[in-house]
Amino acid sequence: MRTQSYHAEVLVELFKTQKIATLPELKRALGTLADMTVFRKLTQLGYRTSYSHRGKYYALDGAMDFDGQGLWAFESVRFSKYGTLLDTACAFVARADAGFLCGELENVLSVGVKEALLKLWRQERVSREQMAGLYLYCSRDAVVRRRQVMSRQMGARERGVVPGFVGEEAVPDELKAAIVLFVSMLDEKQRRLYAGLESLKLGHGGDRKIAELAHMGVHTVARGRRELLGQDVDTERVRKAGGGRKGVEKKRRK
Numbered sequence: 001m002r003t004q005s006y007h008a009e010v011l012v013e014l015f016k017t018q019k020i021a022t023l024p025e026l027k028r029a030l031g032t033l034a035d036m037t038v039f040r041k042l043t044q045l046g047y048r049t050s051y052s053h054r055g056k057y058y059a060l061d062g063a064m065d066f067d068g069q070g071l072w073a074f075e076s077v078r079f080s081k082y083g084t085l086l087d088t089a090c091a092f093v094a095r096a097d098a099g100f101l102c103g104e105l106e107n108v109l110s111v112g113v114k115e116a117l118l119k120l121w122r123q124e125r126v127s128r129e130q131m132a133g134l135y136l137y138c139s140r141d142a143v144v145r146r147r148q149v150m151s152r153q154m155g156a157r158e159r160g161v162v163p164g165f166v167g168e169e170a171v172p173d174e175l176k177a178a179i180v181l182f183v184s185m186l187d188e189k190q191r192r193l194y195a196g197l198e199s200l201k202l203g204h205g206g207d208r209k210i211a212e213l214a215h216m217g218v219h220t221v222a223r224g225r226r227e228l229l230g231q232d233v234d235t236e237r238v239r240k241a242g243g244g245r246k247g248v249e250k251k252r253r254k
Contacts, residue, residue: 006030009039012060019074020057051085052078052111069108078110085109086125089116093126098151099138138181153201183214193233196224235244 014021014029021029023059026038046061057077064072070081070091078086088109093100105113117137120126127145128135137150140146183191195214199221207225211218227233 003062006032006037008044011038011041011045015060015063019063020077021060023058026058029112048079048081048083050077051080051083051088051109052076071109073110080109085111085113085116086120089113090120090125091225093117093120093137094139094141094144096138096148099129099136099145099148101134101136102176179213180215183216189233192220192224193228194224195221196226196228199225200228 010029011026012145014026023035023038026042027035030038030041032038033065042058047058047220048061048064049055050057050059053076057079059074059079064079066072066079066081070088072079072081078245082091089105100108102114102117105117117126117128117135121128121137125140126137126221127140127151128137129145130136131149131152135246136149155218157237183194186194191214195210195216198214199210202209207221210216214221
């Protein structure tokens, strides 16, 4: 019995007329019920699946005109030179100057990426840093990640937004209460240094803002800031030697 042959040119003609196609459409064009037959022919031609619509659509490599970001759209269907949604999200996060928040990447890719980013993080293909209550997704490379976080922090300061510990006027009451509770769990030195660090993030006027928000003295916050800048931190003691109340001598009867 003669084996039935299928011709890839049939698919080329189909893509000429409609640019993209689903697997059922490709099978009908070839006259086959086997998925593998379609994929063998697509492999010969060179193809990509859409990163939108759960990879439902197919297109030939030569028919896609990728933009500067490596993306191409036909009507509502979107393709990427990086491949699947997972691979595309990973590539965008890795090369971003300041990482990506979930909403930012969704605006770029025009699809939901929350589940994809979470999966990439669980697979340890991206890292993430919490900033102002949101996750910033960054490269797994430690050097690149530090650069992305610093770039994000600098950009936030220029816009008047401080990641990690925003100005008091922007902090909701629930977050204020959580901050006060957290600070109350630290010892004296830890509170001072933590407040000093957040003051450094705020820049000018930071001592006063943090003091009011954390219910601390302005001078205490300033001292923590100076200790951090001067790297004058005693890792062994809470107070400097001689600090605190003087010891009380027990009086003896004469």
